[in-house]
Amino acid sequence: MESALYPIQNKYRFNTLMNGTWQFETDPNSVGLDEGWNKELPDPEEMPVPGTFAELTTKRDRKYYTGDFWYQKDFFIPSFLKKKELYIRFGSVTHRAKVFINGHEVGQHEGGFLPFQVKISNYINYDQTNRVTVLVNNELSEKAIPCGTEEILDNGQKLAQPYFDFFNYSGIMRNVWLLALPQSQITNFKLNYQLANNKATITYNIEANNNAEFKVTLFDNQKEVACATSKNTSSLTIKNPHLWSPNDPYSYKIKIEMLEDGKTVDEYTDKIGIRTVKIVNDKILLNNHPIYLKGFGKHEDFNVLGKAVNESIIKRDYECMKWIGANCFRSSHYPYAEEWYQYADKYGFLIIDEVPAVGLNRSITNFLNVTNSNQSHFFASKTVPELKKVHEQEIKEMIDRDQRHPSVIAWSLFNEPESTTQESYDYFKDIFAFARKLDPQNRPYTGTLVMGSGPKVDKLHPLCDFVCLNRYYGWYVAGGPEIVNAKKMLEDELDGWQNLKLNKPFVFTEFGADTLSSSHRLPDEMWSQEYQNEYYQMYFDIFKKYPFICGELVWNFADFKTSEGIMRVGGNDKGIFTRDREPKDIAFTLKKRWQQLN
Numbered sequence: 001m002e003s004a005l006y007p008i009q010n011k012y013r014f015n016t017l018m019n020g021t022w023q024f025e026t027d028p029n030s031v032g033l034d035e036g037w038n039k040e041l042p043d044p045e046e047m048p049v050p051g052t053f054a055e056l057t058t059k060r061d062r063k064y065y066t067g068d069f070w071y072q073k074d075f076f077i078p079s080f081l082k083k084k085e086l087y088i089r090f091g092s093v094t095h096r097a098k099v100f101i102n103g104h105e106v107g108q109h110e111g112g113f114l115p116f117q118v119k120i121s122n123y124i125n126y127d128q129t130n131r132v133t134v135l136v137n138n139e140l141s142e143k144a145i146p147c148g149t150e151e152i153l154d155n156g157q158k159l160a161q162p163y164f165d166f167f168n169y170s171g172i173m174r175n176v177w178l179l180a181l182p183q184s185q186i187t188n189f190k191l192n193y194q195l196a197n198n199k200a201t202i203t204y205n206i207e208a209n210n211n212a213e214f215k216v217t218l219f220d221n222q223k224e225v226a227c228a229t230s231k232n233t234s235s236l237t238i239k240n241p242h243l244w245s246p247n248d249p250y251s252y253k254i255k256i257e258m259l260e261d262g263k264t265v266d267e268y269t270d271k272i273g274i275r276t277v278k279i280v281n282d283k284i285l286l287n288n289h290p291i292y293l294k295g296f297g298k299h300e301d302f303n304v305l306g307k308a309v310n311e312s313i314i315k316r317d318y319e320c321m322k323w324i325g326a327n328c329f330r331s332s333h334y335p336y337a338e339e340w341y342q343y344a345d346k347y348g349f350l351i352i353d354e355v356p357a358v359g360l361n362r363s364i365t366n367f368l369n370v371t372n373s374n375q376s377h378f379f380a381s382k383t384v385p386e387l388k389k390v391h392e393q394e395i396k397e398m399i400d401r402d403q404r405h406p407s408v409i410a411w412s413l414f415n416e417p418e419s420t421t422q423e424s425y426d427y428f429k430d431i432f433a434f435a436r437k438l439d440p441q442n443r444p445y446t447g448t449l450v451m452g453s454g455p456k457v458d459k460l461h462p463l464c465d466f467v468c469l470n471r472y473y474g475w476y477v478a479g480g481p482e483i484v485n486a487k488k489m490l491e492d493e494l495d496g497w498q499n500l501k502l503n504k505p506f507v508f509t510e511f512g513a514d515t516l517s518s519s520h521r522l523p524d525e526m527w528s529q530e531y532q533n534e535y536y537q538m539y540f541d542i543f544k545k546y547p548f549i550c551g552e553l554v555w556n557f558a559d560f561k562t563s564e565g566i567m568r569v570g571g572n573d574k575g576i577f578t579r580d581r582e583p584k585d586i587a588f589t590l591k592k593r594w595q596q597l598n
């Protein structure tokens, strides 16, 4: 069911997008399966795919709809496709899906931010119209990621209660493809690079659905530079490799041919960027040179789109990040659509790729209790074994999908879980051990530590190759006139980390202040543009004193939608840009700083 290869077209492979208008119907009483909705929706409406119903409706109960809902679309399959294996590939379905073809169940998937495909060949009527139906569910629990719970309102409606700070958008929010693939096919390939003596050795491991030989060819600007024919695993070596880096995102083309009895039966081509990433002492090295990460925690989030993929938004975000002088972002708090990574490879951005392990703390204000006994003891609950299984499945799917992108430099296995209890350490010790077996390039593994999980109490930093801090001194604590105390709080914590002599890099993966683009205050006040500037200047003045700080990823790239609450004005307003991607004053401060920072 996993589908790590992005669809391409060549003489062996064909695909077509199934985006557009689908039929849609909510199923609040979960009667659809009994009433045959997998064959015919009783009273559907039009729904765009990719898209999310929550951003399109004018009715609150639809916006917050929680439970089962159905999508359905008819499509024609000509008989000349009979020789091919047919699949439908979903870029994602949030949070879980069950797929039917002409009424027959053909597969299901848990996890709302990674692709999967279902084989449909055996259920297709050729030269006829066929029907795909998807049963989706968007409920939250402590047995899946992202975590949350739900309540039943007085009117009987379910209401999702996220343990995370972004709107629980759901549905088919990424591209959907119809795939026509060869019977014998390449299903994935993994690459690792070794650089030495001005040579690059590219070790490959090809996965396929049949035993076969493989011919692997590397091209530099259309010129063949290396070639090998082997079973699944071998290597290629090239002299004077042109390495990939943010300042020079150079790519080669790799072509893999699958041979049966000497005859090519499948072919997959991709762009690859030769580079290495490693941690040496308290530095992050790219191609053996220390790098400093400048950029953002982001979200897939935009007006009307919700989290639906849209290449205009992707392009605009990259243009803004180039303009401001950023070189990195974290895919907070879930793996983004594949197109984000393709642009990063091309434009030379670095990505900390994050699995949707957010909300493993039973309250987004858990950080207020992290240093006292009011902790929720999240990892002591009986649902943890189920949670761990899903967490591991999604780590594997994320790494299988993204391991070839040169832009991906690290894996984030958690965002702000409970992290000061022995049981949290026991849980994540297993998670890290599982994940470390999966990446052929052995990139660094990390996770972000919630406000309060500091040097005296945190249990998870020993598992991390570099330490990621989400800190809000001057906002959630010591805000406004108390910012004078916030400076000392931040310095005291960093002194505490320094005294542990971890000899590891640290990256600030979140720090920020909610700011209304309409607010100017003299003297500055919280929520004003002037305060956001003062807040960041305080952090930057302090960062200079700690050489182990190797990155500053501010929170957040843009204002984004959350659940409603007394601390949210239309959502989270910590953006450097507004939700419609216009700069706040702070954007010009960061541009000046980042274009000078090498």
Ligand SMILES: CCC[C@@H]1NC[C@@H](O)[C@H](O)[C@H]1C(=O)O
Binding pocket: 164, 165, 166, 333, 367, 416, 451, 470, 472, 476, 510, 555, 572, 574
């Ligand atoms: C102290 C927790 C901060 C929190 N961290 C996770 C993000 O997803 C939230 O948006 C951010 C915030 O509240 O701004």
